[in-house]
Amino acid sequence: MNKLFTVTAILFISTFATAQQTTDSLQQKATQSIKEKFPRARVLNFEYGQSLSREFDSEFFDEKFQEGEIKSQRTFNASANIPIYKTRKWGLTGSVNYQFNEFEFNNIETTDITVFEQNGTVNFHNFSTAVSSTYFSTLFKKPVIYNASLIVDGNDEGLERVKGLVGLSFILKRTARTTMTLGAIVFIDPTSQLPFFPTFSYNHRFKNSKWEVDFILPQRLLLRRMVGENGRFSIGSSFGSTGFYVNVDNPNFAETFEYSQLEIKSGIIYEHRFSDYLIGTFQGGLQNFISNRLTEKGEPTNDFIYKNNQDPTGYFQVGISIDPFTKK
Structure with a gap:
């Protein structure tokens, strides 16, 4: 799963703590809540991240292969989400994403x-664009969001694949301090390491406290609180992925492969609102690598030809978001 694939998936996992039963209010509050929780859902978002040195070993066709040191891994991600069309119940959004990955080996x-x-530095440039359709309605007398997305991606060598996803999310419980939602996402992509998963979210603000718990299955578990008037501090863990295309110059192998890296990041996050439309984010901590596989383009990830194991390491990430359509 590349970054944009992940972003379009989480757009409707979020909670809608203050949404009313009317469709207009549901759409407005849901959109605000999603942007509040996920920087990559905002109109413009830029992120730079770096993970620190770690050892690795690998297997190639189930045989012991190379080992060594990844001195650092640097990433840069730029994304834009542009509303195309909106009615009371239906919205259409276009998204573009650029992702840069740089590995330094030793x-x-x-x-x-x-x-x-x-040995040395290896770079990867990937691009993706998506069109997402979102429909706001009710199911069993509860607010529900349906979503379908079509995604086209590639790298600096050209276009590579077309992917998609469909899903829904609806509210199970909503009180003054607690909200629970339930849903499901299906990825129309044989290479996804997670082709289907249920989604569940739980948000609870503790009584007489500034702290709240924010749990979104399978994406994150955070404890967070406001800091002053314009800051927010969080501590916890989040699940994510890094994916990009690898062009192999060897006549004995396919020309293009996909590298998929699943990871858990644990640590702290601090967000600061500089103005009504400008938000900065810093996060850092420990990064654990769950699965790192290389698969021929378009083939299921279970048919991978290569995998590696990487030691846990430290990481940090900084970002800036611009959203002129959001209010404080």
Whole structure:
């Protein structure tokens, strides 16, 4: 799953704590809540991240392969979400995303076959665009959101694949301090390591406290509180992914592969609102790598030809979001 694929998935996992039963209010409050929780859902978002040094070992066709050190991994992500059309119950949004990944390797022995690890620096440039349709309605007398997205992606070598997803999310419970939602997402993509998963969210503000718990399955578990008038502090863990295309210059293999990296980041997040439409974010902590696989383009991830195991390491990420349509 690349970044834009993940973003379009989480757009309707969020909670809608103050939404009313009317469709107009549901759409407005849902949109505000999503943007409040997910920077990449805002009109413009820019992020730079870096993970620190760690050791790794790998397997190629189930045989022991290269090992060495990843001195650093740097990422830059720029995304834009532009409303195209909106009615009382239906909305259409266009999204574009650019993702840059840079790996710096060290102490790797040279072999006859090279996947993408090699001593020095290796860069990957990936692009994606999506059109998402969202429909606001009711189900069993409860507010519900339906979503369908069509995604086209590629890299600096050209367009690669067309993907999609469908899903829904509706409110189970809503009180003054607690909101629960339930839903499901299906990825129309055979290469996804998570082709289907249920979604569940739980948001609870503790009585007589500034703290609240924000749980979104399978994306994150956070404890957070406001800091002053314009800041917000969070501590916890989040699940995410990094994916990009790898072009292999070897006549014995396919020309294009997909690298998929699943990870859990644990630590702190601080967000600060500089103005009604400008928000900065810093986060850092420990990064654990769950699954790192290389698969021929379009093939299921279970048919991977290569995988690696990476030690946990530290990371940090800074970002800036611009959203002229959002109020404080």
